[in-house]
Amino acid sequence: MQYFKTSNTNPDKKTCLLCSYYCDLKEGQIGICGVNKNTGEKIECLVYGHISAFNIDPIEKKPLYHFLPNSKSLSLGTVGCNFHCNFCQNHGISQEKKIDKSNYISAKDVAQIAKQRLCKSISYTYNEPTIFYPFAKDIAIEAKKFGIKSVFVSNGFESKEIIDDMVGVIDAINVDLKSFNHKYYKSNLGGNLDQVLSNLIRLKKNKIWLEITTLLVPSKNDSEEEIRKIVKFIKDNLGVNTPWHISAFHPDYKELNLPRTSFEKLKMAYDIAKNEGLLYVYIGNIGFPNNTYCPKCNTKLISREYFNVLDNKLTSSFCPECNSKIDGIFEGE
Numbered sequence: 001m002q003y004f005k006t007s008n009t010n011p012d013k014k015t016c017l018l019c020s021y022y023c024d025l026k027e028g029q030i031g032i033c034g035v036n037k038n039t040g041e042k043i044e045c046l047v048y049g050h051i052s053a054f055n056i057d058p059i060e061k062k063p064l065y066h067f068l069p070n071s072k073s074l075s076l077g078t079v080g081c082n083f084h085c086n087f088c089q090n091h092g093i094s095q096e097k098k099i100d101k102s103n104y105i106s107a108k109d110v111a112q113i114a115k116q117r118l119c120k121s122i123s124y125t126y127n128e129p130t131i132f133y134p135f136a137k138d139i140a141i142e143a144k145k146f147g148i149k150s151v152f153v154s155n156g157f158e159s160k161e162i163i164d165d166m167v168g169v170i171d172a173i174n175v176d177l178k179s180f181n182h183k184y185y186k187s188n189l190g191g192n193l194d195q196v197l198s199n200l201i202r203l204k205k206n207k208i209w210l211e212i213t214t215l216l217v218p219s220k221n222d223s224e225e226e227i228r229k230i231v232k233f234i235k236d237n238l239g240v241n242t243p244w245h246i247s248a249f250h251p252d253y254k255e256l257n258l259p260r261t262s263f264e265k266l267k268m269a270y271d272i273a274k275n276e277g278l279l280y281v282y283i284g285n286i287g288f289p290n291n292t293y294c295p296k297c298n299t300k301l302i303s304r305e306y307f308n309v310l311d312n313k314l315t316s317s318f319c320p321e322c323n324s325k326i327d328g329i330f331e332g333e
């Protein structure tokens with residue numbers, strides 16, 4: 001796909017199609033993310049090939065618990081972001097605008113490294129991958145040649161064009177549903193809640209494996225009412241088989257005066273979700289047992305401690321005890 005078009009309102013401008021801001025840029029102008037620029041000929045992704053972080057992580061760290069469990073994921077990010085969250089744990093790269101052009105790596109080389117290091121997937125993470133989708137897609141296409149899958153860790157503010165283009169390119173995504181409060185999205189994060197919600201539905205319809213994370217930030221998004229709204233949205237629109245990761249906040253970046261999320265709050269959210277019927281609910285960052293159970297016969301299928309898988313009974317997507325289908329993408333698929 002072409003990642004830009006001529007602006008509908010001004011033929012001298014170009015519209016970036018990478019995320020739902022649809023920045024209209026005149027020549028020389030850079031969008032909200034700080035890394036896509038109208039160069040006159042086109043909108044160029046300035047971070048193409050210029051990564052700022054490169055690691056091999058367990059896939060559980062994304063977090064994805066129902067996608068190739070206990071496998072390694074080559075994880076990379078660039079600089080820049082289209083959101084500006086006050087508590088960003090990766091603000092050193094996400095809010096950085098300076099691009100280190102000295103460290104170029106090609107899409108082919110990234111895929112080759114993933115193959116050499118026996119990674120089952122490549123994760124586009126650390127900063128918002130939508131803003132460097134042209135690079136991510138080229139890597140994903142190279143990786144597919146080796147049978148390596150691709151994963152987005154995202155704020156869910158992609159454009160609808162990108163979500164449709166992801167089909168057959170990006171296999172799984174973890175989206176941060178950061179709040180259920182329109183004002184909070186607008187004033188503290190970026191984007192807007194309604195767009196994120198409709199994107200979640202579109203991702204699900206496009207059959208990209210979807211897991212959701214909510215970082216519970218004390219006094220910002222952790223009221224019982226708001227948690228109930230998040231759970232109800234997941235249940236009614238995405239299905240009870242969508243894994244929900246509830247994550248504990250720790251003070252970071254501009255939110256240094258807030259306390260850590262209490263275990264009681266995390267457990268309250270967990271209990272609400274389980275009582276509403278969500279099948280796969282996990283509490284992250286605090287060492288709570290994060291096991292996956294068969295929703296039908298309750299057999300413990302995967303035992304985890306933090307990001308480590310201690311035991312995995314799932315050698316296919318079927319429960320070895322009762323043969324029920326377990327939701328997700330597992331070995332051999």
Ligand code: SF4
Nearest residue numbers: 016019022023031033
């Ligand atoms: S990626 Fe989003 S924020 Fe960046 S220029 Fe494109 S539309 Fe604007």
